[in-house]
Amino acid sequence: MIFSSLTFLFAYLPLTLAIYFLAPVRWRNLVLLLVSLFFYGWGEPVYITIMFVSILIDYTHGLLVEKYRDNDKKARYFVAQSVVFNLLLLGFFKYIDFFAENLFLLTGIDLPMSATLLGITIPLRNIPLPIGISFFTFQTMSYTIDVYRKDAPVQRDIINFGAFVTMFPQLIAGPIVKYKTVAEELNERTHSSENFALGARRFCVGLAKKVLLANSIGALWETQLAAQQAGTMSVLGGWMGLLAFGFQIYFDFSGYSDMAIGLGWIFGFHFNENFDYPYMARSVSEFWRRWHMSLTSWFREYLYIPLGGNRGGTFKALRNILIVWFCTGFWHGASWNFILWGLYFALWLILEKYVLRGVLEKSPAVVKHIYTLVVVFVGWGLFAIEDLSICGGYFASCFGGASIWSAVDGYLLRSYAVTFVVLIVASTTLGKRCWQRLPERAERILSPILMALALVICTAYLVDGSYNPFLYFRF
Amino acid sequence: MTKAYSRFLTVFFCLFLGGLLTVHIFLPDREKSETENRTLAKLPEFSWETLKDGTYTEAIETYFADQFPLRDGWTGLKARAEQLLGKREFNDIYLAGDTLISKVETPDGTLLENNLSYIDRLKDKADANVTVGFIPSAAEVWKDKLPTGAQSWDQTGLLGMSNVDFHTALKEHADEQIFYRTDHHWTSLGAFYGANAMLEQLGREPLKEEDFTIEIASTDFNGTLYSQSGIHWLTPDTMEYWVTEDGMTVTSWSTGKPETVPMYDRSYLQAKDKYSSFLGGNQPLCVIKNEKLPAEAGKLLLVRDSYSDALAPFLAQRFAEVHLLDLRYYRAPASAYAMQNGIEEIAVVYSVQNFISDRNLVLLG
Numbered sequence: 001m002i003f004s005s006l007t008f009l010f011a012y013l014p015l016t017l018a019i020y021f022l023a024p025v026r027w028r029n030l031v032l033l034l035v036s037l038f039f040y041g042w043g044e045p046v047y048i049t050i051m052f053v054s055i056l057i058d059y060t061h062g063l064l065v066e067k068y069r070d071n072d073k074k075a076r077y078f079v080a081q082s083v084v085f086n087l088l089l090l091g092f093f094k095y096i097d098f099f100a101e102n103l104f105l106l107t108g109i110d111l112p113m114s115a116t117l118l119g120i121t122i123p124l125r126n127i128p129l130p131i132g133i134s135f136f137t138f139q140t141m142s143y144t145i146d147v148y149r150k151d152a153p154v155q156r157d158i159i160n161f162g163a164f165v166t167m168f169p170q171l172i173a174g175p176i177v178k179y180k181t182v183a184e185e186l187n188e189r190t191h192s193s194e195n196f197a198l199g200a201r202r203f204c205v206g207l208a209k210k211v212l213l214a215n216s217i218g219a220l221w222e223t224q225l226a227a228q229q230a231g232t233m234s235v236l237g238g239w240m241g242l243l244a245f246g247f248q249i250y251f252d253f254s255g256y257s258d259m260a261i262g263l264g265w266i267f268g269f270h271f272n273e274n275f276d277y278p279y280m281a282r283s284v285s286e287f288w289r290r291w292h293m294s295l296t297s298w299f300r301e302y303l304y305i306p307l308g309g310n311r312g313g314t315f316k317a318l319r320n321i322l323i324v325w326f327c328t329g330f331w332h333g334a335s336w337n338f339i340l341w342g343l344y345f346a347l348w349l350i351l352e353k354y355v356l357r358g359v360l361e362k363s364p365a366v367v368k369h370i371y372t373l374v375v376v377f378v379g380w381g382l383f384a385i386e387d388l389s390i391c392g393g394y395f396a397s398c399f400g401g402a403s404i405w406s407a408v409d410g411y412l413l414r415s416y417a418v419t420f421v422v423l424i425v426a427s428t429t430l431g432k433r434c435w436q437r438l439p440e441r442a443e444r445i446l447s448p449i450l451m452a453l454a455l456v457i458c459t460a461y462l463v464d465g466s467y468n469p470f471l472y473f474r475f
Numbered sequence: 476m477t478k479a480y481s482r483f484l485t486v487f488f489c490l491f492l493g494g495l496l497t498v499h500i501f502l503p504d505r506e507k508s509e510t511e512n513r514t515l516a517k518l519p520e521f522s523w524e525t526l527k528d529g530t531y532t533e534a535i536e537t538y539f540a541d542q543f544p545l546r547d548g549w550t551g552l553k554a555r556a557e558q559l560l561g562k563r564e565f566n567d568i569y570l571a572g573d574t575l576i577s578k579v580e581t582p583d584g585t586l587l588e589n590n591l592s593y594i595d596r597l598k599d600k601a602d603a604n605v606t607v608g609f610i611p612s613a614a615e616v617w618k619d620k621l622p623t624g625a626q627s628w629d630q631t632g633l634l635g636m637s638n639v640d641f642h643t644a645l646k647e648h649a650d651e652q653i654f655y656r657t658d659h660h661w662t663s664l665g666a667f668y669g670a671n672a673m674l675e676q677l678g679r680e681p682l683k684e685e686d687f688t689i690e691i692a693s694t695d696f697n698g699t700l701y702s703q704s705g706i707h708w709l710t711p712d713t714m715e716y717w718v719t720e721d722g723m724t725v726t727s728w729s730t731g732k733p734e735t736v737p738m739y740d741r742s743y744l745q746a747k748d749k750y751s752s753f754l755g756g757n758q759p760l761c762v763i764k765n766e767k768l769p770a771e772a773g774k775l776l777l778v779r780d781s782y783s784d785a786l787a788p789f790l791a792q793r794f795a796e797v798h799l800l801d802l803r804y805y806r807a808p809a810s811a812y813a814m815q816n817g818i819e820e821i822a823v824v825y826s827v828q829n830f831i832s833d834r835n836l837v838l839l840g
Contacts, residue, residue: 007539014493042532197481200488216560230581411563411624418560444480448487455491457556463540463549464566464705 001042002470003259004210006462029163036166047130055162057085058140062147066154082144086137093130098334132172140165143179152180160186169263173256175274175294182269189268199265206258208454211461214252215468220244220416228394234406238398246380247423252471279427282368284348284375299324322346341382348375498544509747511702515541554705563622568704571620574656575700576613579628582831596840601810608639608824610782613654616645630827644672655712658698660750663715663785670789679793690716696749718788722767728760753784759804768795776818778809780829802835810840
């Protein structure tokens with residue numbers, strides 16, 4: 001189930017809220033676990049089993065790590081075992097086809113379609129990807145590591161732990177919630193109407209970002225991509241397409257995070273922020289401190305720092321950057337374009353660190369903004385087009401391999417002009433700053449009006465069955 | 476945020492979500508949507524099989540959206556919001572002033588090639604004379620009305636393959652109301668010009684406008700484009716009947732067996748789908764007999780889409796019998812039908828939009 005659907009908004013959510021708040025406080029984690037399993041099972045009935053297996057294994061490993069607290073070797077062994085299990089889960093469901101294809105290309109060895117082990121036939125190829133697997137495996141991995149590092153106490157209640165693993169607000173599209181962030185709130189949290197009201201408001205903001213902004217501009221990206229395939233895309237059209245996709249993914253993804261964070265507040269949880277106006281960044285490294293922050297901080301904490309970070313000389317630092325960004329790219333999808341996309345950013349980060357730093361520091365702010373946005377939006381082309389030959393063709397058109405402008409672009413530009421203005425303004429902190437300057441009274445009047453507007457117009461768009469994709473099915 | 480105020484926001488949020496859910500539950504399910512002119516999804520039956528493969532939950536989502544309270548109001552609201560944003564295109568329909576024009580997508584090349592080859596096969600197989608007629612859609616004839624730079628597939632190539640020059644006939648009268656403003660069909664006026672282009676090609680005497688007494692059938696016609704676009708604020712279309720019913724016997728196979736029906740089924744005028752009042756709408760086979768003409772006036776087999784519902788009454792002014800065959804519902808070769816009924820004149824008449832997307836033309840020959 002996805003948040004931006006009528007069934008979620010007008011059936012699942014109201015019923016879930018009713019059951020949750022009618023239940024006594026001590027049962028609420030159980031309710032959360034059950035409704036989350038239902039949420040997951042709605043789209044993936046069979047894969048509920050992954051949830052159960054995941055809960056059981058990570059729960060026991062947490063206990064084992066705690067049990068061998070004094071025997072570091074054993075404790076480390078169990079941490080490793082749990083990490084390996086999660087990576088295997090991810091590897092099997094998400095990456096096996098990619099590995100098989102490349103193995104075949106490199107060596108000619110063809111992985112069989114299925115294998116029979118102890119009389120059970122297991123499919124090995126073309127397995128549908130369980131939705132959100134990259135998010136929840138990363139969350140559960142953080143648990144045993146946090147317990148081992150004493151960043152969080154072990155969770156002895158399997159219901160509480162199950163609620164953490166399956167928690168529907170962030171289950172399928174993040175943010176990636178580290179165990180230590182919610183460890184305390186899992187055991188004890190406060191529910192208040194303040195939390196609820198703020199959460200509901202935040203949810204409406206996210207919903208509007210996804211349904212009204214992201215979906216609307218996403219259609220333009222699809223149009224340009226189709227034009228490129230038909231050989232009619234112009235240079236201007238190509239850049240318009242990249243711009244459209246960059247806005248689509250930002251408002252889609254941050255909209256989802258807003259909805260998740262808002263729902264979290266409603267249920268008494270406080271997740272970390274995931275986006276901080278990334279298109280306001282003045283350098284590529286700053287962009288990554290503002291974009292999908294829960295993923296970058298996950299990789300920093302559980303991969304980059306353990307690898308040694310930037311200590312141990314230039315060679316090691318470079319190696320670590322490359323490893324982390326290879327993984328970051330690969331995490332976004334089992335395809336070469338995502339790996340290239342990750343390494344593309346590694347390259348810019350290294351350049352910024354060792355070469356461009358001085359130049360950038362002396363440049364005026366405008367130059368820094370433009371430089372960052374060009375790097376990022378060109379990156380989106382690499383991200384959005386999985387087929388590398390199509391991707392190459394697209395960029396060839398963008399960089400002059402096509403006519404400069406076409407009448408169709410004029411039409412599209414007129415059709416999307418207002419939308420673009422809204423998107424640009426919404427990408428800056430302008431709205432937020434204005435909102436904060438409003439007198440208390442105005443805020444109190446405007447809040448419900450804007451919420452109602454967002455809900456009503458989003459409903460209209462959803463009922464009409466407009467273009468409403470789920471972008472993270474590859475994640 | 477004070478306690479009271481946050482309670483107010485909380486209640487407000489819950490009431491909106493829960494309120495619509497309650498209305499949804501208590502509102503009786505509708506069989507079909509008049510506005511959208513289609514049957515709506517019903518609550519699916521549960522089975523473990525469909526749950527496992529995901530079709531059950533999908534069906535529930537469709538049901539939930541189809542039966543959503545105030546459905547038409549929501550789609551209308553969306554169109555208004557899009558208009559506010561400066562959009563000129565609404566679910567593939569262009570809004571050009573007070574007229575809706577359907578966008579024609581670039582066709583699937585193989586399908587188009589196949590459909591053309593089926594016509595050739597019919598020409599080889601049939602003993603009759605085969606005439607091809609492609610009716611341009613409003614997007615071609617009214618190209619000038621489209622927003623600047625708006626895309627629609629260039630139909631001229633295909634129209635060049637048409638024996639009947641509908642294109643020129645309509646283009647000459649482009650400033651008249653030859654298509655409905657809210658529906659994709661041509662009006663009776665458009666069909667009249669089309670009929671003359673066809674009669675000219677078939678070597679028959681053309682019709683004269685002054686020979687018809689026009690009856691205003693409805694001034695309240697909101698067509699398919701009205702439904703698809705969500706634009707509900709245009710003045711409805713006026714629908715006219717030109718050919719009078721006396722002397723015309725219409726036999727319809729709507730139910731599978733022959734039945735005599737009126738040429739205009741006026742019961743449709745009370746419903747949304749008013750265009751279906753011509754000959755009673757979609758059906759596999761329909762025969763119009765003009766009792767006033769001698770048998771020597773001959774028979775015409777029209778292999779056709781819904782555009783011919785408005786066209787055929789005009790053709791029946793010059794042919795003693797007009798047989799209308801719709802391959803979407805008549806599941807046997809058209810060539811065989813012509814042979815069995817001693818028909819020597821076959822016309823394959825399709826609107827461009829239908830011809831490039833229809834998957835039933837294999838039944839031509």
